[in-house]
Amino acid sequence: MYRILVALVAFAFALPVQAAWHRAESDHFVIYADDSEKDLARFAEALEKYHAAMSLVTGREVEKPSPSNRVTIYAVGGSRSMRKLAETKNVGGFYMPRAGGSVAFVPDVRPSYGEPRHSFRVLLHEYAHHFLIGSARFGMPRWMDEGGAEFFASARFMRDGEVHLGRAANHRAGELAFATKVSMEELFERGNVQRGGTVERDSFYGRSWALYHYLTFSEERKGQLLDYARRIAAGQSSLDAARSVFGDIDALGHEVDEYLKQRKMNAFVIAPDRLTINPVIVRPVSAGMAEMMPVIMRSKRGVKREQANEVLIDAREVAAAYPQDADVLAALAEAEYDAGNLTEAIAAADAALAIDPASKNALVQKGYALFAQARDAEDADAAYAQAMKPFSALNRLEQDHPLPLIYYYQSFVRRGAAPNETARHALERASRLSPFDRSLAMNAGLMQAREGKIALARRTLQPVAANPHGGRMADDAQRYLDELAEVEEGTEWRPRRTVDLGAVLKSLAKEREDDADESAE
Numbered sequence: 453m454y455r456i457l458v459a460l461v462a463f464a465f466a467l468p469v470q471a472a473w474h475r476a477e478s479d480h481f482v483i484y485a486d487d488s489e490k491d492l493a494r495f496a497e498a499l500e501k502y503h504a505a506m507s508l509v510t511g512r513e514v515e516k517p518s519p520s521n522r523v524t525i526y527a528v529g530g531s532r533s534m535r536k537l538a539e540t541k542n543v544g545g546f547y548m549p550r551a552g553g554s555v556a557f558v559p560d561v562r563p564s565y566g567e568p569r570h571s572f573r574v575l576l577h578e579y580a581h582h583f584l585i586g587s588a589r590f591g592m593p594r595w596m597d598e599g600g601a602e603f604f605a606s607a608r609f610m611r612d613g614e615v616h617l618g619r620a621a622n623h624r625a626g627e628l629a630f631a632t633k634v635s636m637e638e639l640f641e642r643g644n645v646q647r648g649g650t651v652e653r654d655s656f657y658g659r660s661w662a663l664y665h666y667l668t669f670s671e672e673r674k675g676q677l678l679d680y681a682r683r684i685a686a687g688q689s690s691l692d693a694a695r696s697v698f699g700d701i702d703a704l705g706h707e708v709d710e711y712l713k714q715r716k717m718n719a720f721v722i723a724p725d726r727l728t729i730n731p732v733i734v735r736p737v738s739a740g741m742a743e744m745m746p747v748i749m750r751s752k753r754g755v756k757r758e759q760a761n762e763v764l765i766d767a768r769e770v771a772a773a774y775p776q777d778a779d780v781l782a783a784l785a786e787a788e789y790d791a792g793n794l795t796e797a798i799a800a801a802d803a804a805l806a807i808d809p810a811s812k813n814a815l816v817q818k819g820y821a822l823f824a825q826a827r828d829a830e831d832a833d834a835a836y837a838q839a840m841k842p843f844s845a846l847n848r849l850e851q852d853h854p855l856p857l858i859y860y861y862q863s864f865v866r867r868g869a870a871p872n873e874t875a876r877h878a879l880e881r882a883s884r885l886s887p888f889d890r891s892l893a894m895n896a897g898l899m900q901a902r903e904g905k906i907a908l909a910r911r912t913l914q915p916v917a918a919n920p921h922g923g924r925m926a927d928d929a930q931r932y933l934d935e936l937a938e939v940e941e942g943t944e945w946r947p948r949r950t951v952d953l954g955a956v957l958k959s960l961a962k963e964r965e966d967d968a969d970e971s972a973e
Contacts, residue, residue: 473742476734479503479516484745485527485561489734495561498609500729502576503583505615505722506604512587518852520812521885523547523582525556525575526749534559534571537753544571547578548754551854551886552816554582555752565611573623577605585888590911591918592681593690595639598657598920599664613724618668620717624658628712631655636705639663640694643922659708666711669718673698740774744783751786760790771800778808785817789824797821801842810849815842819859823866832867839863857882858892861899876903883912890916894925901936901945909945910936 476483476496480503485492507514528534534543537557547556556578559571568576580601584592592600602624608616632654634642639659667677676697683693698704737745747767755763767787774780781804788797801818804811822839829835840863847856857878864871871879876899883889883896897912913936916929932947939945 473737473745474734475737476732478522478732479730480522481525482522483525483527483561484737486529486742486745487527487561489736492561493732493734496732496734497729499575499579500732501609501613501615501727502579502604502607504727504729505607505617505720506580506583507587508722508726509617509720510584510587512583514583514587518850518885520552520850520853520855521554523554523556523579524752525558526745526752527558527561528749529560531559531571537749544574545578547575547582549582549886549888549890551858551882551889551892553752554888557749557753565609568605568607568609570623573605576607577601580604582888585915588915590685591915592684593640593918594642594920595656595660595690596664596681596684597918599660599662602657602661603664603668613727615722615727617720617722618665619719621658621661621665624661627655628658628662631658634659636694636701637691640691640701662708662712663704665717666708670707670711738774738777738779740770740777740780741783743773744770744780747787748783751783751790755790757790757792760787760792763787764791764793775803776807778804778811778814781807782811782814782817785814785821789817789821794821794825809845812846812849812853815846815849816855818842819846819855823859823862827866836863836867852885854882854885854889854892857885858895861895871899887915890919890925894929897929897932901932901939904942904944906936906939906941906943906945 472488473484473486474489474492476485476492478496478500481496481499483492483496483499485495503514506512528537534545534557545556545558548554556575558575562569578601580603581597583604584597584600591597602621603618606619606621606623608619610616634654634656639656642656664677667673667680680693680697683696684690688696694701694704741748744767747763747770750759750763751767764787767784771780771784781800785797785800785804788794788800798818798821801814801821804814805818808814819839819842822842823836826832826835826839840860843856843859846853861871861875861879861882864875879892879896879899883892886892893912894916897909897916900906900909900912910933913929913933917926917933919926919929935947936945
């Protein structure tokens with residue numbers, strides 16, 4: 453997986469409206485596609501089986517997410533539409549982790565039997581990251597993070613219901629054969645990719661997969677991968693842990709080289725009766741939502757202000773044609789908010805809520821707009837109390853929705869008040885519900901450090917620093933970890949450099965928008 457930083461620029465992105473738009477819902481996914489009900493159901497079932505298979509193989513139990521914390525997947529209508537949405541040539545799909553709003557984009561939902569198609573494999577790779585982050589409370593070294601995602605992403609879904617995990621990553625064969633070889637020491641030491649940097653054209657991903665595969669199936673080294681992970685969790689560096697567990701790492705590299713020469717490789721073959729999943733529910737979307745889907749996808753992808761005005765034109769046109777569709781009006785509220793029209797966003801959200809008081813997106817967009825208005829209010833206390841009302845209503849509808857918890861904490865921070873104990877607990881709870889949201893973890897870790905909870909803060913910040921895609925947030929998290937290593941438990945921490953932590957916390961929302969984990973080959 454390569455890190456791609458994409459700025460969505462103005463373009464005419466329009467999909468032909470079809471009567472076949474459907475929405476599939478399952479325990480861990482919500483999927484929108486203009487495809488047949490049958491294909492969409494098969495696609496959702498394959499993803500649920502993938503989740504169940506990873507849980508079975510890893511032995512990790514992941515708490516069922518609340519409805520709004522599921523991954524929402526949009527099938528954009530083909531590779532050309534995908535390129536337009538991502539504004540890059542070589543993208544098979546991408547995923548954006550956000551508390552209460554994780555989204556992924558794929559070209560289509562055609563069933564993939566046998567060797568997975570590139571776009572489907574990208575989605576499997578990204579969801580493997582989502583699963584592994586969500587089921588572990590500590591960050592793994594980059595080789596293990598990417599090697600694990602590659603290990604699972606080569607899954608094969610058989611027509612008889614079997615799922616095969618840990619198959620040979622044939623798509624990495626060329627890289628392993630012809631790219632610059634990465635030494636074992638470099639493999640263990642290599643850290644994050646810097647934001648704006650280039651990804652090395654070498655064998656890192658292939659070698660990471662090969663080492664992960666070898667350690668998973670090798671009888672001679674049985675249990676060593678788990679021992680290595682435990683040492684990392686205890687605070688050892690990647691290279692030190694490797695030498696402690698694996699011994700001579702160059703010898704280990706030679707073993708991996710020999711392993712790759714095998715004509716056949718092991719894989720986990722999981723029978724259908726071991727993959728119990730709940731039924732997938734597929735329903736057609738309304739006519740208004742079918743027309744609004746191109747707008748919704750652009751909004752969920754994220755737009756800058758100059759592009760938001762173009763999206764808004766389309767949103768208003770559809771909303772005018774379907775004034776009684778609450779979902780359409782909620783999408784209009786989102787487009788108005790993105791364009792900076794706070795009063796109009798609140799009006800559209802109120803119109804949606806008048807039709808459907810349980811419209812969660814309308815509550816979210818109204819809350820966003822009210823929080824933005826509260827920045828300039830003369831009576832900050834009253835303004836933020838008013839801004840919390842939509843989020844409080846959302847909390848009553850869905851107790852484990854992370855956004856009400858986050859914004860309750862933010863209602864203190866944004867007005868310059870010290871968060872009370874309930875607010876601090878709310879932020880920690882939101883972080884536990886959404887471990888894949890690194891900006892949220894950063895927020896929680898800084899808060900814990902300021903309270904003197906040094907060990908807890910380090911555990912919270914570690915996955916942020918270990919982000920394989922790097923970036924400013926990962927760099928900052930690592931710097932904070934280095935400083936916290938010298939701070940005694942119970943001591944209220946302040947950074948060595950002069951930093952406005954309030955400004956840092958406020959800026960994390962913007963970082964979340966920029967931190968889209970995207971894959972291409």
